[in-house]
Amino acid sequence: MSNLSNTSTIKAPKSTFWEKLNRQKYLQMMVWPGIIWMFVFNYIPMGGIMIAFRDYKITRGIFEGDWVGFEYFVEFLTDPSFANVMRRKLRYLCSNAEYK
Secondary structure, eight states, rough: OOOOOGOOOOOOOOHHHHHHHHHHHHHHHHHHHHHHIIIIIIGGGGGGGGGGGGOBBBTHHHTTBBTTTTTTHHHHSSTTTTTHHHHHHHHHHHGGGGOO
């Protein structure tokens, strides 16, 4: 019976990052359009969300307004017409759900 503990293992030479990238170039060509699409349509619009938390003026731009936090949300939720607006919005959404 042979002794298996004395057998040596053959190690493959380490590949550099660029060699691996070159071997996977066709996979990369399939993946990158999806990554770019996700970045453009999911992450870039997140900058516009800051408008809700700033004192936005179109002449000053998104990043120049003073930070107001939840001031506008509190103002909307405590407005006397809030209940009427929400009721009308829900009625509109429910009436259009039948046609989809």
